[in-house]
Amino acid sequence: MNSPAEIPAGHHVNSPLEPRALDTGALYRALAESDGLDGFLQELTERAAHVVEPGECSVTLHRANRLRTVAASAGLVSGLDELQYEADTGPCVTAARECAEQHAPDLAAEQRWAPFPDEARERGVQSMLALPLTLNHGVYGALNFYAGVRDAFRDRRESARRLAAQASGAVAVALRIEREREIGLDLRAAMLSRSVIDQAIGIVMSQRRCDADAALGLLRRRSQDENVKLRELCSRLVTRVGGAPPRRGGFTERLPG
Known part of the structure; x- marks a missing residue:
């Protein structure tokens, strides 16, 4: 039987941390040049995964009366967000609905959000960080980070917070453009x-x-x-x-x- 797919741990885990930040100018250029909202959000997740290493990233938005994943970085194991939507609990669900940061440094010891922690570990995820996206017009969401090692985000939470704040503004603009287009x-x-x-x-x-x-x-x-x-x-x-x-x-x- 094949072993579960794992999110790559990344070679930066034990290397000296370098200060990283999202290139806001590049992000807004991506917004201007992207082929609609979906293309921009895909670009956002790829950039976010690079800024907050190790791990992968996805974007959750509440639209049409439900939470859904609108973009995910290329290496993200499929279905991690959906596990939480189906159970109606999990870091990304809580971050989006309660507009509050959710950090799970070790899913093996996590007591919240059952059955998500065990199911995520079966897919190779050991830690997770979900940050709320502050948007407008009743739309809310979360920027979700997954890693294949424990405590992957200990020293990257502040970078992730800055990134989520920057991403919130860009996503709000993208949603407004899409709304005007519609x-x-x-x-x-x-x-x-x-x-x-x-x-x-x-x-x-x-x-x-x-x-x-x-x-x-x-x-x-x-x-x-x-x-x-x-x-x-x-x-x-x-x-x-x-x-x-x-x-x-x-x-x-x-x-x-």
Whole structure:
């Protein structure tokens, strides 16, 4: 039987500690250059794992009414966060919900969060550190560090705290950008739907010799009778009459001045 996968202990454990800090400028450049929120969070975990060695890192966020792991460094053993979510207890769960740092220097001696400590040790984890991420708009989370040796974070907790504070600001900005992007996409979708509906109204007005309000009323009644969304009904009508799918609105890209 294969032995459990282990998180590498790292060759820095017994070496002199070097002062490390997250390059804030590089972090915000990563935010600007990343392909959306997920790409940025992945970059964040990789950088965090390098700053707080030995071990690996993940990011927990509370979104859509549940905790979930949104990114993890490349060497992290899969499922460590999920063990805690399923049991509804564990360092990352407590750190996120209570907005308080959680340190488990030796999971073999840990009395909290059962059954997570034993299950984590079976996967090669001996110590863990979870720090809260202070975010906005009801979103909260945690920056989680796992190591394959005991007491791995004794002299790195202050670095980890500074990193979590820096990461909180960057993640809050990333979430705001994502929220604004989603609002823009919703607006665009609404305008495209309006364009298709307007085209269908024009067709009905021409066919029935009626005004726009009456044409819209006819389309709505048919939508209800056929149990089809109004936009889909209008799209079918425009395609049938025009012989091609409806035009997709009038969005024009602005060129730099």
